[in-house]
Amino acid sequence: MNLNPCMMEEVKKICTYDSVDLSAKLQKGAAVIFPTDTLPALASCPLFASQLWEIKRRPANKPFILMGSNSNQLFEYISKKALKDAQLMAKKFWPGALTMVLPASGGIVEALNPGESNLGMRVPACELAIDLLSRSGPLATTSANLSGELPSTNAKDAAKNFPELPLLGPLPWPSASGLASTVILWRSSGRWQVLRSGSLTLEVGSN
Template identity: 50%
Template sequence: MTPADLPTAPLACADLGALLRAGHPAAFPTDTLPALAMAPAWAAELWQIKQRSANKPLILMAAGRDELLAALGMPPPQGWEQLANQGWPGGLTLVLPAKGAVVEALNPGGSSLGLRIPACPMALQLLRCTGPLATTSVNRSGQPACTSPEEIARNFPSLALLAPLPWPMGSGKASTVVGWHQGENGSCWQILRQGNLRINIAEIGRSEQS
């Protein structure tokens, strides 16, 4: 399939960035699976597109650590930087305690926020243009995630896509998710979902502060 065959012509980075900043959804490649994205203020529309309830949080994706940390609304827990050094940029999503407008938009009623920096030059270029984006996989609830722009175009013909095509091929698997768990006996890091990326949490340490 060529760009001319797609229902909606792919847009250059600057044009797609302007569309996203204006509150429209779009899709772009990453090093794992393609991302369905919107500016955080309009994130609720992503659940409508996916036909999914808002009890499954979205991921905040950005080009740099400072932008992600600023969205937390509180200092990150000890050890986050050691983990980030293992998987950013790359297939690691860190779920950290958070509060404020961004977490309410991406995880309504929740107290944590998933953060990621992709290892994909096209994605990073777009994220530098737009700032942080609310993201999720490109699929309807219960269906497999789309892995190519052609598949996205078939299933979501009105969704704007990032040019140029073809997209770089990702791993085809979701990111590894590591979260900060706060329990009665202390707090620690846990692997919540294992993706292609192997993360060593054994040496990160354990906090005895509940």
């Protein structure tokens, strides 16, 4: 397996993998870190998502987001009743810093949001991330920081937080907002609720 050149930082040496090699690691069960348009992502294939709670020291009642390279990768998991509204939002704001929480079912929901009937989904506006996701398939993702601590905003911080995990290269990563995505919840036809304000300013209909 070929490694990209290692890059010396103030604190430690960061070794990066290209999208082909990192995707291969993901398929074998590894957790990885890659850039997005908002914050660096800690990720794994959904089948191996349970490790992310332990790695991040995250409470078990906090779910993960399913990130994909395009809406078709993601919408196969959602309820048909929300599909039209989700497609309209995706057309306007994806790729981008919008996470939609949509009614969904199946094993992937149990893997990322156990005991619930919805799932957060996003397509990032980051070419490096899209390249990886197109090879790996949708990934379970969360911000690359320990639970309760400030989020990592760059590769150096992410590698310091999780020195044992491989990173997507090359470095430096593209510029990102440094803010979490905006999160909206589908309530019913044409109705959304903002759960978290983030890097995308959005007004949605809800009553």
